[in-house]
Amino acid sequence: MSRIGKMPITVPGGVEVTLAGSHITVTGSRGTLERSLPPSMIIEVNGGVISVRRPTETTTHRSLHGLTRTLVANMVEGVSQGFTRQLDLVGVGFRAAKQGSDLVLSLGYSHPIRYTPPDGVTIDVPAPTQITVSGTNKEIVGQVAAKIRSFRKPEPYKGKGVMYRGEVVRRKAGKSGKAGKGK
Structure with a gap:
């Protein structure tokens, strides 16, 4: 039995x-x-508890058991509490600003980078070097944070980047040896 899949999901009040x-x-x-879940999984809603079961012990069903339970749990947590990812900008002159709903980044390139978040995701800039991505869908919040990070990934020599x-x-x-030896 899957350790993740067998755990019941408690539904909080208001959900x-x-x-x-x-x-x-x-x-x-x-x-x-x-969300459409795998049709082979058995999902039961009893009062304030959701449980996920698998029909057989095949490898496919065992793989889908924990995945299905986690997807449902993330949905319940997303609509009740939400998810956030926080990013830091490290580097001289690296800064972020918000113009309307867009995020404008200065990351050392010759031009500023403007990023428009998808629906359901909000981006806040509490400080010029900090970005907070929040929303209800964990996958989309993670994708937006990864996209912002991809504009300037941290490099291993000076540690600069997002x-x-x-x-x-x-x-x-x-x-x-930075300086060459004389002849």
């Missing part, structure tokens, strides 16, 4: 779960999320 076949809709204070809060960049030693 409504609707199940129609393999299609689940979760509605809460932060919005509504819908990195997740708490990310540790393995540093490399530079050239050992």
Whole structure:
């Protein structure tokens, strides 16, 4: 039995779960999320508890068991609490600003980078070197944070770039002899 898949999901107050076949809709204070789940998984909603079971012990069903439970749990958590990812800009002159709903980044290129987030995702800039991405869908929040990070990934020599809060960049030693020896 899957250790993740067998754990029940408790539905907090104010969250409504609707199940129609393999299609689940979760509605809460932060919005509504819908998803089609694998039709072979057995999903049961009993009062304030959701449980996921698998029909057989085949490899495919065992793989889908924990995945299905995690997807449903993320939907419930997303509509009740939401998800956030925090990014830090490290480097001289690296800064972020918000213009309307767009994010404008100065990352050492010859031009500023303008990024428009998708629907359901909000980007805040509490400080010029900090970015907060938040939303209800964990996948989309992670994709937006990864996209922003991809504009200037952290490099290993000076540690400059856009990195997740708490990310540790393995540093490399530079050239050992910068100046050439005289002849």
